[in-house]
Amino acid sequence: MQPEQVADIVRQSFNDCEVSVSGDSGHLNVTVIGEQFAGMSAVNKQRSVYKVLADYITSGELHAVNIHCHTPSERQKALSFPISDS
Template sequence: MQVEQIEQRLLEHFPSSEVAVNGDGSHFDVRVVSEAFAGLRAVKRQQLVYAAVNEWIRDGSLHAINIKALTPDEAQS
């Protein structure tokens, strides 16, 4: 699994968002800043991000993911 693949997938699911991915092949840290998260609790935000990469989690390509999902206002704080 490549960082670029995850970034591309997240940008497809969260257009006009800021996406940053760091990782080593199977473990990744993901930061998504999107208006789509406005008004949502942290668990729902993570569920949305997981949904974008779920096929890779199921097939074992992506073993572990640490998610930080923020609104633009939260990212500036």
């Protein structure tokens, strides 16, 4: 399954969110950013996206998926952290 196919599937369920998918056909990184994650724990955010992809994972079409979910403000905070050279 190609990254753009996975992005389309996720966008159908999270249509008010920014969705990006990278990686190769079996091992993908899925990032979903949207206000609907406000107040949710990190685990529940991931579960909500995993639920959309579960059938594809079970069937073997997807082998490994890393899911990252944030609200826009959480994402902005993460991007503003300086990277240490240590």
